[in-house]
Amino acid sequence: MEYRLEQKVKVVVSRELSKSILEILADRKYAKPLIVIDKFLLETPEIKKLLASLEAQKIDFVIHDEVVPDPPTSVVDHGAQIFNDNNCDCVIGIGGGSSIDSARGINIVRTFGGKISDYANGKEITERCPGLIAVPTTSGTGSELSNALIVSDETTHEKLAILSNNAVSEFAILDPVLVATLPQSMTIATGLDTFAHAAEGYTSNLSTPVLDAICEKIMYLVVKYLPKAVANGEDLEARQEMMVAAALGGWVLNNSGTHVGHSQAHVLGPIYKIPHGMACAYAMPGTLEYTAPVKPKKIREIGYILGASFPEDATDLEIGQVTAEKFKDFRDNVLGLRPFADLEVDHDDLMTNVSKVVNERFAGNAPMEIDDKLAGILLEMFG
Protein backbone atom coordinates (compact mmCIF):
# COMPACT_ATOMS: atom_id res chain seq x y z
CA MET A 1 0.00 0.00 0.00
CA GLU A 2 1.14 3.52 -0.74
CA TYR A 3 0.03 6.46 1.40
CA ARG A 4 0.15 10.06 0.27
CA LEU A 5 -0.50 13.21 2.19
CA GLU A 6 -0.66 16.67 0.71
CA GLN A 7 -0.91 20.01 2.48
CA LYS A 8 -1.51 23.05 0.31
CA VAL A 9 -2.06 25.74 2.95
CA LYS A 10 0.87 27.84 4.13
CA VAL A 11 0.48 27.98 7.91
CA VAL A 12 1.81 30.95 9.86
CA VAL A 13 1.78 30.84 13.67
CA SER A 14 2.16 34.39 14.89
CA ARG A 15 1.23 36.78 17.66
CA GLU A 16 1.55 39.75 15.32
CA LEU A 17 -1.46 39.52 13.06
CA SER A 18 -1.03 42.90 11.34
CA LYS A 19 2.61 42.23 10.52
CA SER A 20 1.81 38.75 9.16
CA ILE A 21 -1.01 40.02 6.95
CA LEU A 22 1.05 42.94 5.63
CA GLU A 23 3.91 40.56 4.79
CA ILE A 24 1.59 38.20 2.90
CA LEU A 25 -0.06 41.04 0.97
CA ALA A 26 3.35 42.44 -0.02
CA ASP A 27 4.78 39.04 -0.91
CA ARG A 28 1.80 38.00 -3.03
CA LYS A 29 1.29 41.53 -4.43
CA TYR A 30 -2.31 41.62 -3.24
CA ALA A 31 -3.44 45.24 -3.17
CA LYS A 32 -7.14 45.23 -2.26
CA PRO A 33 -8.44 42.63 0.21
CA LEU A 34 -12.09 41.95 0.93
CA ILE A 35 -12.31 41.36 4.69
CA VAL A 36 -15.05 38.86 5.56
CA ILE A 37 -16.06 39.04 9.22
CA ASP A 38 -19.07 39.37 11.53
CA LYS A 39 -20.25 42.55 13.21
CA PHE A 40 -19.20 41.45 16.70
CA LEU A 41 -15.59 40.62 15.81
CA LEU A 42 -15.27 43.80 13.72
CA GLU A 43 -15.63 45.84 16.90
CA THR A 44 -13.04 43.93 18.94
CA PRO A 45 -9.79 45.72 19.84
CA GLU A 46 -7.52 43.26 17.99
CA ILE A 47 -9.40 43.71 14.72
CA LYS A 48 -9.57 47.48 15.13
CA LYS A 49 -5.80 47.39 15.57
CA LEU A 50 -5.43 45.37 12.37
CA LEU A 51 -7.62 47.73 10.36
CA ALA A 52 -5.69 50.73 11.70
CA SER A 53 -2.39 49.23 10.60
CA LEU A 54 -3.78 48.40 7.13
CA GLU A 55 -4.92 52.04 6.86
CA ALA A 56 -1.53 53.27 8.06
CA GLN A 57 0.09 51.27 5.25
CA LYS A 58 -2.44 52.73 2.77
CA ILE A 59 -3.93 49.31 1.98
CA ASP A 60 -7.26 49.91 0.30
CA PHE A 61 -9.53 47.25 1.86
CA VAL A 62 -13.28 46.59 1.75
CA ILE A 63 -15.29 45.09 4.63
CA HIS A 64 -18.10 42.54 4.25
CA ASP A 65 -19.51 42.14 7.76
CA GLU A 66 -22.72 40.22 7.06
CA VAL A 67 -21.43 36.87 8.40
CA VAL A 68 -23.74 35.16 10.91
CA PRO A 69 -23.39 31.71 12.52
CA ASP A 70 -24.33 28.94 10.05
CA PRO A 71 -24.20 31.49 7.21
CA PRO A 72 -26.91 31.46 4.54
CA THR A 73 -25.92 31.33 0.85
CA SER A 74 -26.75 35.05 0.45
CA VAL A 75 -23.75 36.00 2.63
CA VAL A 76 -21.51 34.33 0.07
CA ASP A 77 -23.27 35.54 -3.07
CA HIS A 78 -23.50 39.14 -1.83
CA GLY A 79 -19.86 39.01 -0.73
CA ALA A 80 -18.75 37.91 -4.21
CA GLN A 81 -20.72 40.78 -5.71
CA ILE A 82 -19.04 43.27 -3.34
CA PHE A 83 -15.66 41.73 -4.25
CA ASN A 84 -16.27 42.24 -7.97
CA ASP A 85 -17.89 45.68 -7.65
CA ASN A 86 -14.82 46.92 -5.77
CA ASN A 87 -12.18 45.14 -7.87
CA CYS A 88 -10.74 43.35 -4.85
CA ASP A 89 -7.94 40.84 -5.44
CA CYS A 90 -7.91 38.62 -2.33
CA VAL A 91 -10.19 37.58 0.54
CA ILE A 92 -9.30 37.66 4.24
CA GLY A 93 -11.73 35.59 6.32
CA ILE A 94 -11.56 36.47 10.03
CA GLY A 95 -13.61 34.56 12.59
CA GLY A 96 -14.87 31.10 13.33
CA GLY A 97 -15.88 28.48 10.78
CA SER A 98 -18.79 30.71 9.69
CA SER A 99 -16.52 33.56 8.55
CA ILE A 100 -13.85 31.35 7.00
CA ASP A 101 -16.40 29.17 5.17
CA SER A 102 -18.12 32.33 3.86
CA ALA A 103 -14.77 33.72 2.74
CA ARG A 104 -13.94 30.45 0.97
CA GLY A 105 -17.32 30.52 -0.78
CA ILE A 106 -16.75 34.13 -1.89
CA ASN A 107 -13.31 33.21 -3.21
CA ILE A 108 -14.84 30.39 -5.26
CA VAL A 109 -17.71 32.46 -6.70
CA ARG A 110 -15.52 35.47 -7.53
CA THR A 111 -13.10 33.13 -9.35
CA PHE A 112 -15.45 30.81 -11.22
CA GLY A 113 -18.74 32.79 -11.30
CA GLY A 114 -22.33 31.70 -10.68
CA LYS A 115 -23.86 31.32 -7.21
CA ILE A 116 -22.55 29.27 -4.31
CA SER A 117 -25.56 26.91 -4.49
CA ASP A 118 -24.39 25.92 -8.02
CA TYR A 119 -21.28 24.35 -6.46
CA ALA A 120 -23.37 22.44 -3.92
CA ASN A 121 -25.33 21.12 -6.91
CA GLY A 122 -22.33 19.75 -8.78
CA LYS A 123 -20.64 22.72 -10.51
CA GLU A 124 -16.97 21.81 -10.43
CA ILE A 125 -14.09 23.81 -9.05
CA THR A 126 -11.69 22.80 -11.76
CA GLU A 127 -8.51 24.52 -10.67
CA ARG A 128 -6.87 26.01 -7.61
CA CYS A 129 -8.33 29.36 -6.56
CA PRO A 130 -5.66 31.23 -4.61
CA GLY A 131 -6.16 34.43 -2.67
CA LEU A 132 -7.86 33.20 0.51
CA ILE A 133 -6.21 34.17 3.79
CA ALA A 134 -7.89 32.46 6.77
CA VAL A 135 -7.59 33.99 10.23
CA PRO A 136 -9.41 31.78 12.75
CA THR A 137 -10.73 33.19 16.04
CA THR A 138 -12.09 29.86 17.31
CA SER A 139 -10.20 26.58 17.67
CA GLY A 140 -12.50 23.87 16.45
CA THR A 141 -13.79 23.48 12.91
CA GLY A 142 -10.36 23.44 11.25
CA SER A 143 -11.90 25.38 8.35
CA GLU A 144 -8.60 27.25 7.98
CA LEU A 145 -6.97 24.06 6.62
CA SER A 146 -9.97 22.07 5.52
CA ASN A 147 -11.35 21.77 2.00
CA ALA A 148 -14.97 22.11 3.14
CA LEU A 149 -17.40 24.94 3.35
CA ILE A 150 -20.85 24.71 4.82
CA VAL A 151 -23.63 27.18 4.07
CA SER A 152 -27.34 27.04 4.83
CA ASP A 153 -29.94 26.94 2.09
CA GLU A 154 -32.07 30.13 2.36
CA THR A 155 -35.41 28.37 2.01
CA THR A 156 -35.00 24.84 3.40
CA HIS A 157 -32.40 25.85 6.07
CA GLU A 158 -30.59 22.62 5.23
CA LYS A 159 -26.81 22.67 5.37
CA LEU A 160 -25.08 22.49 1.99
CA ALA A 161 -21.52 21.14 2.01
CA ILE A 162 -19.03 21.91 -0.74
CA LEU A 163 -15.75 20.00 -0.70
CA SER A 164 -12.81 20.88 -2.94
CA ASN A 165 -9.06 20.63 -2.50
CA ASN A 166 -8.82 23.47 -5.04
CA ALA A 167 -10.61 25.82 -2.65
CA VAL A 168 -8.46 25.48 0.47
CA SER A 169 -6.93 28.63 1.95
CA GLU A 170 -3.71 29.96 0.49
CA PHE A 171 -2.57 31.03 3.97
CA ALA A 172 -3.79 30.32 7.50
CA ILE A 173 -2.60 32.67 10.23
CA LEU A 174 -2.87 31.18 13.71
CA ASP A 175 -2.73 33.98 16.28
CA PRO A 176 -3.74 32.82 19.78
CA VAL A 177 -4.37 36.41 20.92
CA LEU A 178 -7.55 36.38 18.78
CA VAL A 179 -8.98 33.36 20.60
CA ALA A 180 -8.37 34.73 24.10
CA THR A 181 -11.84 36.37 24.10
CA LEU A 182 -13.71 33.19 23.14
CA PRO A 183 -16.28 32.45 25.89
CA GLN A 184 -15.71 29.35 28.03
CA SER A 185 -18.72 27.41 26.71
CA MET A 186 -17.56 27.93 23.11
CA THR A 187 -14.01 27.03 24.03
CA ILE A 188 -15.25 23.68 25.36
CA ALA A 189 -17.58 22.95 22.43
CA THR A 190 -15.15 23.93 19.68
CA GLY A 191 -12.25 22.12 21.38
CA LEU A 192 -14.29 18.92 21.57
CA ASP A 193 -15.12 19.31 17.87
CA THR A 194 -11.37 19.16 17.25
CA PHE A 195 -11.09 16.04 19.43
CA ALA A 196 -13.92 14.47 17.42
CA HIS A 197 -12.19 15.23 14.10
CA ALA A 198 -9.11 13.41 15.36
CA ALA A 199 -10.87 10.48 17.07
CA GLU A 200 -13.17 9.84 14.10
CA GLY A 201 -10.45 10.48 11.51
CA TYR A 202 -8.21 8.02 13.40
CA THR A 203 -10.83 5.27 13.25
CA SER A 204 -12.31 6.10 9.83
CA ASN A 205 -12.12 3.69 6.91
CA LEU A 206 -9.91 6.23 5.17
CA SER A 207 -7.27 6.49 7.90
CA THR A 208 -3.61 5.92 6.99
CA PRO A 209 -0.43 5.56 9.08
CA VAL A 210 0.63 9.17 8.40
CA LEU A 211 -2.78 10.52 9.40
CA ASP A 212 -2.84 8.27 12.46
CA ALA A 213 0.29 9.95 13.81
CA ILE A 214 -1.30 13.37 13.31
CA CYS A 215 -4.59 12.29 14.92
CA GLU A 216 -2.80 10.92 17.99
CA LYS A 217 -0.96 14.23 18.39
CA ILE A 218 -4.17 16.25 18.00
CA MET A 219 -5.94 14.24 20.72
CA TYR A 220 -2.90 14.55 22.96
CA LEU A 221 -2.87 18.35 22.49
CA VAL A 222 -6.60 18.62 23.24
CA VAL A 223 -6.35 16.51 26.40
CA LYS A 224 -3.36 18.49 27.64
CA TYR A 225 -4.26 22.05 26.63
CA LEU A 226 -8.06 22.33 26.37
CA PRO A 227 -8.53 22.18 30.17
CA LYS A 228 -5.95 24.97 30.50
CA ALA A 229 -7.66 27.12 27.86
CA VAL A 230 -11.00 26.52 29.59
CA ALA A 231 -9.61 27.41 33.03
CA ASN A 232 -7.91 30.57 31.77
CA GLY A 233 -8.90 31.88 28.35
CA GLU A 234 -5.90 34.17 28.33
CA ASP A 235 -3.39 31.34 28.64
CA LEU A 236 -1.83 32.02 25.25
CA GLU A 237 0.32 28.89 25.29
CA ALA A 238 -2.78 26.72 25.72
CA ARG A 239 -4.69 28.78 23.14
CA GLN A 240 -1.86 28.40 20.64
CA GLU A 241 -1.62 24.64 21.11
CA MET A 242 -5.39 24.36 20.62
CA MET A 243 -5.16 26.47 17.45
CA VAL A 244 -2.52 24.12 16.10
CA ALA A 245 -4.63 21.09 17.07
CA ALA A 246 -7.74 22.54 15.40
CA ALA A 247 -5.88 23.43 12.20
CA LEU A 248 -4.35 19.94 12.00
CA GLY A 249 -7.85 18.58 12.54
CA GLY A 250 -8.95 20.45 9.40
CA TRP A 251 -6.16 18.75 7.50
CA VAL A 252 -7.35 15.38 8.82
CA LEU A 253 -10.89 16.18 7.64
CA ASN A 254 -9.61 16.56 4.06
CA ASN A 255 -8.06 13.14 4.12
CA SER A 256 -9.76 10.63 6.39
CA GLY A 257 -12.95 12.56 7.09
CA THR A 258 -15.12 11.86 10.10
CA HIS A 259 -17.69 9.12 10.57
CA VAL A 260 -20.77 8.24 12.56
CA GLY A 261 -20.14 10.70 15.43
CA HIS A 262 -20.30 13.59 12.99
CA SER A 263 -23.22 11.94 11.19
CA GLN A 264 -25.24 12.22 14.40
CA ALA A 265 -24.06 15.81 14.93
CA HIS A 266 -24.91 16.82 11.36
CA VAL A 267 -28.40 15.34 11.63
CA LEU A 268 -29.31 16.36 15.18
CA GLY A 269 -27.50 19.74 15.45
CA PRO A 270 -29.75 21.71 13.07
CA ILE A 271 -32.98 20.00 14.26
CA TYR A 272 -32.46 20.57 17.99
CA LYS A 273 -30.28 23.69 17.69
CA ILE A 274 -27.29 21.97 19.32
CA PRO A 275 -24.00 23.76 18.55
CA HIS A 276 -21.86 21.52 16.35
CA GLY A 277 -19.03 20.83 18.84
CA MET A 278 -21.50 19.98 21.62
CA ALA A 279 -23.38 17.59 19.33
CA CYS A 280 -20.10 15.87 18.42
CA ALA A 281 -19.23 15.54 22.11
CA TYR A 282 -22.63 14.01 22.97
CA ALA A 283 -22.17 11.53 20.10
CA MET A 284 -18.62 10.53 21.05
CA PRO A 285 -19.16 7.96 23.89
CA GLY A 286 -21.40 5.73 21.75
CA THR A 287 -19.13 6.15 18.76
CA LEU A 288 -16.08 5.07 20.77
CA GLU A 289 -17.84 2.14 22.40
CA TYR A 290 -19.27 0.72 19.18
CA THR A 291 -16.12 1.31 17.13
CA ALA A 292 -14.10 -0.76 19.63
CA PRO A 293 -15.14 -4.20 18.34
CA VAL A 294 -13.68 -3.39 14.89
CA LYS A 295 -10.80 -1.08 15.92
CA PRO A 296 -9.85 -2.27 19.43
CA LYS A 297 -6.18 -1.18 19.24
CA LYS A 298 -7.07 2.33 18.17
CA ILE A 299 -9.85 2.75 20.74
CA ARG A 300 -7.43 1.50 23.43
CA GLU A 301 -4.91 4.11 22.23
CA ILE A 302 -7.55 6.85 22.48
CA GLY A 303 -8.24 5.59 26.00
CA TYR A 304 -4.54 5.85 26.90
CA ILE A 305 -4.41 9.40 25.52
CA LEU A 306 -7.38 10.24 27.77
CA GLY A 307 -5.54 8.69 30.73
CA ALA A 308 -7.46 5.40 30.98
CA SER A 309 -6.04 2.11 32.17
CA PHE A 310 -7.42 -1.26 31.12
CA PRO A 311 -7.67 -4.64 32.84
CA GLU A 312 -4.92 -6.91 31.43
CA ASP A 313 -7.38 -9.25 29.75
CA ALA A 314 -9.85 -6.55 28.68
CA THR A 315 -12.22 -7.67 25.95
CA ASP A 316 -12.88 -5.41 22.95
CA LEU A 317 -16.23 -4.55 24.51
CA GLU A 318 -14.56 -3.52 27.78
CA ILE A 319 -11.98 -1.46 25.90
CA GLY A 320 -14.84 0.45 24.29
CA GLN A 321 -16.68 0.95 27.57
CA VAL A 322 -13.60 2.09 29.51
CA THR A 323 -12.58 4.55 26.78
CA ALA A 324 -16.12 5.93 26.47
CA GLU A 325 -16.34 6.43 30.24
CA LYS A 326 -12.95 8.16 30.32
CA PHE A 327 -14.05 10.49 27.52
CA LYS A 328 -17.22 11.31 29.47
CA ASP A 329 -15.13 12.09 32.55
CA PHE A 330 -12.94 14.44 30.48
CA ARG A 331 -15.96 16.09 28.84
CA ASP A 332 -18.20 16.44 31.91
CA ASN A 333 -15.88 16.67 34.90
CA VAL A 334 -12.57 18.01 33.61
CA LEU A 335 -14.05 20.48 31.06
CA GLY A 336 -17.64 20.87 32.30
CA LEU A 337 -19.60 20.64 29.04
CA ARG A 338 -23.24 21.65 29.45
CA PRO A 339 -25.21 18.47 30.29
CA PHE A 340 -27.35 17.19 27.43
CA ALA A 341 -30.36 17.00 29.78
CA ASP A 342 -30.31 20.83 30.00
CA LEU A 343 -31.27 21.02 26.33
CA GLU A 344 -34.60 19.24 27.03
CA VAL A 345 -34.58 17.32 23.74
CA ASP A 346 -37.58 15.00 23.51
CA HIS A 347 -36.27 11.40 23.59
CA ASP A 348 -38.98 9.92 21.36
CA ASP A 349 -38.50 12.67 18.80
CA LEU A 350 -34.73 12.14 18.84
CA MET A 351 -35.26 8.45 18.10
CA THR A 352 -37.12 9.30 14.86
CA ASN A 353 -33.78 10.26 13.27
CA VAL A 354 -32.38 6.73 12.86
CA SER A 355 -32.59 6.55 9.06
CA LYS A 356 -31.19 10.08 8.65
CA VAL A 357 -28.08 9.00 10.58
CA VAL A 358 -27.76 5.81 8.52
CA ASN A 359 -27.94 7.81 5.27
CA GLU A 360 -25.76 10.76 6.33
CA ARG A 361 -22.83 11.16 3.93
CA PHE A 362 -20.02 10.50 6.43
CA ALA A 363 -21.59 7.37 7.96
CA GLY A 364 -20.02 5.42 5.09
CA ASN A 365 -16.55 6.25 6.49
CA ALA A 366 -17.31 4.27 9.66
CA PRO A 367 -15.28 1.07 10.02
CA MET A 368 -18.46 -0.84 10.98
CA GLU A 369 -21.72 -1.02 9.09
CA ILE A 370 -24.16 1.64 10.26
CA ASP A 371 -27.57 -0.01 10.01
CA ASP A 372 -30.86 0.97 11.66
CA LYS A 373 -30.09 -1.17 14.72
CA LEU A 374 -26.69 0.39 15.42
CA ALA A 375 -27.91 3.92 14.64
CA GLY A 376 -30.74 3.32 17.13
CA ILE A 377 -28.28 2.21 19.82
CA LEU A 378 -26.10 5.28 19.15
CA LEU A 379 -29.07 7.63 19.39
CA GLU A 380 -30.11 5.98 22.68
CA MET A 381 -26.59 6.73 23.97
CA PHE A 382 -26.50 10.31 22.58
CA GLY A 383 -25.91 12.72 25.42
Ligand SMILES: NC(=O)c1ccc[n+]([C@@H]2O[C@H](COP(=O)([O-])OP(=O)(O)OC[C@H]3O[C@@H](n4cnc5c(N)ncnc54)[C@H](O)[C@@H]3O)[C@@H](O)[C@H]2O)c1
Ligand atom coordinates in the same frame (compact mmCIF):
# COMPACT_ATOMS: atom_id res chain seq x y z
N1 LIG B 1 -15.20 24.09 6.86
C1 LIG B 1 -15.26 23.08 7.68
O1 LIG B 1 -14.50 22.13 7.55
C2 LIG B 1 -16.25 23.10 8.80
C3 LIG B 1 -16.24 22.05 9.73
C4 LIG B 1 -17.16 22.09 10.77
C5 LIG B 1 -18.06 23.14 10.87
N2 LIG B 1 -18.08 24.15 9.94
C6 LIG B 1 -19.02 25.28 10.02
O2 LIG B 1 -18.42 26.27 10.85
C7 LIG B 1 -19.45 27.00 11.53
C8 LIG B 1 -19.21 26.97 13.03
O3 LIG B 1 -18.00 27.63 13.27
P1 LIG B 1 -17.48 27.98 14.75
O4 LIG B 1 -17.85 26.88 15.68
O5 LIG B 1 -16.05 28.32 14.63
O6 LIG B 1 -18.34 29.25 15.20
P2 LIG B 1 -18.89 30.51 14.36
O7 LIG B 1 -17.94 30.95 13.33
O8 LIG B 1 -20.29 30.21 13.90
O9 LIG B 1 -18.97 31.63 15.49
C9 LIG B 1 -19.93 31.51 16.55
C10 LIG B 1 -19.98 32.80 17.36
O10 LIG B 1 -18.74 32.96 18.08
C11 LIG B 1 -18.29 34.29 17.97
N3 LIG B 1 -16.84 34.31 18.06
C12 LIG B 1 -15.97 33.79 17.17
N4 LIG B 1 -14.70 33.98 17.62
C13 LIG B 1 -14.79 34.65 18.79
C14 LIG B 1 -13.83 35.14 19.73
N5 LIG B 1 -12.53 34.96 19.55
N6 LIG B 1 -14.29 35.80 20.81
C15 LIG B 1 -15.62 35.96 21.03
N7 LIG B 1 -16.58 35.50 20.19
C16 LIG B 1 -16.16 34.87 19.09
C17 LIG B 1 -18.80 34.75 16.62
O11 LIG B 1 -18.92 36.16 16.60
C18 LIG B 1 -20.15 34.07 16.53
O12 LIG B 1 -21.17 34.82 17.12
C19 LIG B 1 -20.76 26.36 11.13
O13 LIG B 1 -21.32 27.10 10.05
C20 LIG B 1 -20.33 24.98 10.67
O14 LIG B 1 -21.26 24.41 9.76
C21 LIG B 1 -17.16 24.14 8.94
Ligand SMILES: [Fe+2]
Ligand atom coordinates in the same frame (compact mmCIF):
# COMPACT_ATOMS: atom_id res chain seq x y z
FE1 LIG C 1 -16.71 18.95 13.34
